[in-house]
Amino acid sequence: MTPRCMSNVVTAARAAIGARFRLHGRDPASGLDCVGLVAFAYGHRAVPSGYALRGGDPAAVAAQIAACGLMPVEDAAAGDLLLCASGPGQLHFAIDSGGGVIHADAMLRRVVERPGAVPWPVLGRWRLSGEG
Numbered sequence: 001m002t003p004r005c006m007s008n009v010v011t012a013a014r015a016a017i018g019a020r021f022r023l024h025g026r027d028p029a030s031g032l033d034c035v036g037l038v039a040f041a042y043g044h045r046a047v048p049s050g051y052a053l054r055g056g057d058p059a060a061v062a063a064q065i066a067a068c069g070l071m072p073v074e075d076a077a078a079g080d081l082l083l084c085a086s087g088p089g090q091l092h093f094a095i096d097s098g099g100g101v102i103h104a105d106a107m108l109r110r111v112v113e114r115p116g117a118v119p120w121p122v123l124g125r126w127r128l129s130g131e132g
Contacts, residue, residue, distance in 0.1 A: 007078075007079070008079075009041050009042060009078075009079035009095060010041075010078050010079050010095065010097055010098065010102070012040060012041040012042075012043075013037060013040075013041040013095045013097070013102040013111075014097070014102065014113065015028070016028045016032060016037055016040055016041070016102075016111045017102065017110075017111050017112060017113055018110055018111060019031060019032050019037075019104075019110060019111045020032075020109060020110050021033060021104050021105065021106050021108070021109045021110055021111070022036075024036070025104075026039060026040070027040075028040060028111075032104050032111055033104050033106075034092050034093040034094065034103055034104045035093060036104065037093070037095070037102070037103065037104045037111055038081060038093045038095065041095055041102075042068075042070075042081070042128075055089055055090075056089075056090075056091040058083065058085075058091060058123050058124070061083060061091060062083070062124055065081065065083070065124070065126050066126075069128060070126035070127060070128055071126060071127055071128070072124060072125065072126055073125050073126065073127050074125070076096060076125065077096065077098075077127070078096055078097060078098030079095065079096060079098075079127070080095070080096040080125045080126065080127055081093065081095060081096075081125070081126045081127070082094045082095065082096055082101065082118060082122050082124070082125055083122070083123045083124040083125075083126075084118065084120035084121060084122055084123060085120055085121045085123055086120045087120075091123070092120065094118065096118075096125075097113055099115055099116075100113055100114050100115040100116055101113070101114050101118055101119075102114075
């Protein structure tokens, strides 16, 4: 991803900080979940619906991410989409902010930026295809 595009993803994600958490939420004004935050930050790409807070197949999620035009990457960069295992049987999306992660925190009931290392195991990292 080019620095300009990375900046746009992070800038968009930061614009959602403080939005309330709402399961299946897709609009910062009414609330976002982690999928809604990613859709908002990446320009409202197609996102899955009908999912639960727990469960999910990481391989199936990776296929859905690829279908949205994102490519898996190994190196870390601001603006990357992260798929994390935030608990037993629980998948969670976050956005690499360059110095931490931006994510929809169900416990805090809002979108937050958390500084430092990613607090969960990262199962995958993606960027927009053709950029990076």
